[in-house]
Amino acid sequence: MISRRAVLLGATAAGAAGFAPSALGHMAVSRDTLPPNAPVRHLALSAAEMEVALLGPDKPKTQGFCAYNGTPFLTWRVPLGTRLMVDFENRMPTPTTVHWHGIRVPNLSDGVAPLTQEPIPAGGRFTYNVPLPDPGFYFFHPHCDETGQVGRGLVALLLVEDPAEARLGFDLEHIIAVKDWRLDADGRWMPMFTDEGASTAGSFGTVRATNGSVIPPRIEAPAYGDVRLRTIVADSTRTIEFGCDTNNAAIIAVDGQALVPLPLSKLPDEVWRMGPAMRLDVHVRMPGPGEEVKVFDYRTAEPYLLTTLVAVDKGKKKTPFKPIALPAAKVPLPDVSRAKKRDFIVQTAAGATAIAPPLPADDPLAKALIDSFCVGDKTFWAINRTSWGAGADLRLPPPLDILKDGDSYRLTITNVTKHVHPMHLHGHVFRVLSSTRKTTIPPYLADTVMTEPNETVEIAFRAKSGDWVFHCHILEHMDAGLMGWFRVA
Ligand code: C2O
Ligand code: CU
Numbered sequence: 415m416i417s418r419r420a421v422l423l424g425a426t427a428a429g430a431a432g433f434a435p436s437a438l439g440h441m442a443v444s445r446d447t448l449p450p451n452a453p454v455r456h457l458a459l460s461a462a463e464m465e466v467a468l469l470g471p472d473k474p475k476t477q478g479f480c481a482y483n484g485t486p487f488l489t490w491r492v493p494l495g496t497r498l499m500v501d502f503e504n505r506m507p508t509p510t511t512v513h514w515h516g517i518r519v520p521n522l523s524d525g526v527a528p529l530t531q532e533p534i535p536a537g538g539r540f541t542y543n544v545p546l547p548d549p550g551f552y553f554f555h556p557h558c559d560e561t562g563q564v565g566r567g568l569v570a571l572l573l574v575e576d577p578a579e580a581r582l583g584f585d586l587e588h589i590i591a592v593k594d595w596r597l598d599a600d601g602r603w604m605p606m607f608t609d610e611g612a613s614t615a616g617s618f619g620t621v622r623a624t625n626g627s628v629i630p631p632r633i634e635a636p637a638y639g640d641v642r643l644r645t646i647v648a649d650s651t652r653t654i655e656f657g658c659d660t661n662n663a664a665i666i667a668v669d670g671q672a673l674v675p676l677p678l679s680k681l682p683d684e685v686w687r688m689g690p691a692m693r694l695d696v697h698v699r700m701p702g703p704g705e706e707v708k709v710f711d712y713r714t715a716e717p718y719l720l721t722t723l724v725a726v727d728k729g730k731k732k733t734p735f736k737p738i739a740l741p742a743a744k745v746p747l748p749d750v751s752r753a754k755k756r757d758f759i760v761q762t763a764a765g766a767t768a769i770a771p772p773l774p775a776d777d778p779l780a781k782a783l784i785d786s787f788c789v790g791d792k793t794f795w796a797i798n799r800t801s802w803g804a805g806a807d808l809r810l811p812p813p814l815d816i817l818k819d820g821d822s823y824r825l826t827i828t829n830v831t832k833h834v835h836p837m838h839l840h841g842h843v844f845r846v847l848s849s850t851r852k853t854t855i856p857p858y859l860a861d862t863v864m865t866e867p868n869e870t871v872e873i874a875f876r877a878k879s880g881d882w883v884f885h886c887h888i889l890e891h892m893d894a895g896l897m898g899w900f901r902v903a
Contacts, residue, residue, distance in 0.1 A: 445879065447518045448545035454497045457490070459483060459512070461556070461568060462505035469621065470628050474601035480506060480568035482554075486626050487591050487648075488570040493577065498544040502534070506563070509533035513557040514544050514572070515691060516669055516843070516861040518745070521880030524840055527558040529810065529881050529899060534558075548745055548843070549576035550670020551644050551693045561650060561889040565596060565606035569648045574670070582738050584697075585639035585730075590709065590721050592688075593626070593648040594619025606650065612890035613762075613794040615833050616651035622718060630719045636728035637703040640738065642666075643696045645709075645720075647688045650889040653834055653864070654711035654720075655685035662699035663707075664737035669693050671745065671843060671859035675737030682854065685712050689836030691862045691887040699735040703727035743859055745843040748822035748874040756815060760829045760837070760865060760886070763796045763895050793895040795831075795886070801895030802885075814884065814898040817877040824874045829865035835891060838862040839900075841882040844875035862887055877902040 459482055466479040466486060482488040492498065504510050511534055513525035523542040527533040534540045552572040556563045571589065596604045596619045604620065611617030624630050635641050647654055657678060664675040665686060670693055678684050678696070686694055698707055705725050710717040793801045800811045817823060824847070829835055838861060847857050851869045863871050877900070885897035 446520060446545060447547040448495065448497055452495055452497045452545065454499055455492065456499045456501065458503075459500050460503040460505050461510055461563075463507075466567070466626075468595050468597060468623070468626070468628075469601050476595075476597060476601040476603070478566060478603060480563050480566045482568065482570045486567055489573065489589070490570065491573045491575055492546055494546060494549045494574050496546050498542070498546065500542040500544055501539065502542060503539050504534045504536055507536050508563070509535050509538075509558055510556040510563060510568075511540070511558045512542055512554055513840075514542070514552065514554050515838070516550070516552045517544060517572070518547055518841060518843070518878070519544055521841065521882070524880070524882070525557045526840065526883050529883060546574045548670070548743065549574050549579065549741070550667060550743075551646065551695060552670055553646060553648065553691075553693075561606045561893050564648075564889060565650050566603060567593075569593065571646065573644075576741055578741050582740070583640060584642045584738065585636045586633075587642045587644065588633050588635075588721070588723070589625070590643060590645040591625050591648050592646065592652065592654055592711070592720065594623055594652060595621045597621055607890050607893060609792060611651070612792060612894040616888045616890050618651050619649065624720050630721055632722045632724055634726045635700050635723045636730050637700055637705070637725035638730040638732045639700045639725075639728065641698045641700060641723060643698055643709065643721075644693065645688070645696070646693045647690050649690055651690065653687060653689045653713060653836070655683070655687050655713040656694055656696070656709070657683075657685040657712045658696075658698065658707055658709045660698065660701065660707050662735040664697050665694060666697050666737060666740050667693075667695035668858050669843070669860040669862060670695075671743040672740035673858045674856070675739055676856070677737065680854075682852065683712070687713070687864055689834060689862070689864050689887060690889070691836060691838055692860075692864070695740070697737050698723065700725045702732070743843070745859060746876045746878075748824070748845060748876045750822065750824060750845070750847065750874050753822035753824035753874050755824045755826070757826045758798055758814065758828070760827060760831060760835050760896065761796050761799070762831055763793045763801050795891050795894055795896035797884070797896065797898045800898055802892075802897035811898065813881075813901045815900055817900050817902045819877060819879040819902050822874060822876050824872060826870050826872050827863070827865055828870040829867055832867050834867070835865050835886040835888065835896065836862050837865055837884065838887045839873075839875070839882060839884045841878055841880055842875045844873040847872040847874055879903055
């Protein structure tokens with residue numbers, strides 16, 4: 415098996431028509447986003463399986479839950495400007511990697527197997543260099559067998575805190591992590607990847623949960639106080655429509671990046687649509703003592719209660735609601751007027767790919783490939799007629815484009831499929847300029863953007879050197895071909 419892998423890796427590099435993955439070949443290492451004298455914090459991180467009661471008390475427990483440092487939804491809070499040196503150990507029986515979603519990391523710490531590193535085998539270690547140049551709400555997760563491992567819980571949150579935020583006057587901060595579980599009635603995992611799901615909207619969880627719990631949390635907050643609600647869709651599949659039953663609520667950050675406060679009441683249907691991986695910071699003003707604010711996902715026919723905030727008297731006085739603006743984001747901004755334009759179509763793979771038919775699933779080689787190389791075995795989706803390699807085709811596809819370091823690019827992304835696709839670009843924060851369907855939302859910064867059927871969105875960013883993937887964050891879609899990459903040199 416080891417020698418066969420080595421042979422296959424050789425074949426991969428050779429077969430990639432000159433585009434050797436950087437972990438195996440040579441390419442420019444991206445510029446650091448922090449000065450060399452930035453404070454360093456060394457942190458140990460491990461991924462392991464554990465047993466958790468996911469179905470609720472008095473119900474069968476679930477084996478094989480995956481968590482970082484033994485803690486479901488491990489949450490790290492780190493001061494802005496710190497460099498994390500993360501000593502990671504894989505204590506799971508399957509290979510993995512760690513991807514720092516939304517963080518402008520050096521390319522070799524981006525965690526994308528096999529593009530930026532080889533998968534970390536069971537028992538293996540890897541050190542990640544994670545500079546934190548931007549405040550905000552980020553998360554990390556595997557980028558190898560992502561559907562299986564994230565599906566079983568392997569997600570952690572990373573809050574990069576600007577000390578200036580402590581003076582903004584929030585009375586309470588509360589995190590809402592939206593993540594369902596795909597379990598049968600006995601608490602056993604159901605398959606995370608199904609052909610039916612992967613070729614349509616994805617395989618949904620069977621049990622809805624918030625912060626891991628099937629019972630929606632009830633949180634006490636000071637009456638007339640200011641709550642910072644930080645919501646993440648950590649689910650592999652589900653898209654929500656975030657909203658709440660008060661007019662005193664405003665979006666203050668998207669994907670961790672501050673924006674001029676945008677009252678929810680000004681949005682179409684008064685909701686913000688969030689696909690997998692998206693984060694949202696909302697300032698909610700609490701009502702009077704004893705009253706409640708309910709936070710819902712309005713996408714389902716029957717609105718799903720995510721969390722209830724209960725106002726308790728702490729002696730605060732009622733004042734007019736004025737949304738609190740976070741310090742403006744300082745990420746490198748694109749020069750939109752000079753940006754080079756590129757067009758991308760998100761489509762089904764039918765007719766779009768020239769990938770060899772996959773090996774039969776019971777072929778030991780096919781299994782070894784899928785187990786070892788972090789690729790799926792089916793291809794249903796493509797970007798500009800190119801699909802990420804799957805099954806027997808271990809070659810990286812050629813890059814979607816070769817971009818120039820420091821130049822600005824303006825991408826149109828058109829979704830010609832029948833399903834939504836939240837599209838994520840690694841290593842960059844981009845500006846969402848426009849959408850053909852959401853015409854009233856002012857431009858904002860993000861790392862993941864929703865594309866609806868028949869919608870074209872326009873994003874712009876300043877390219878930073880490295881090999882960066884661009885993919886749908888519905889994990890089965892990504893595993894079934896909906897991923898490409900840019901080489902920035
Ligand atoms: Cu959150 Cu490529 O991923
Ligand atoms: Cu998708």
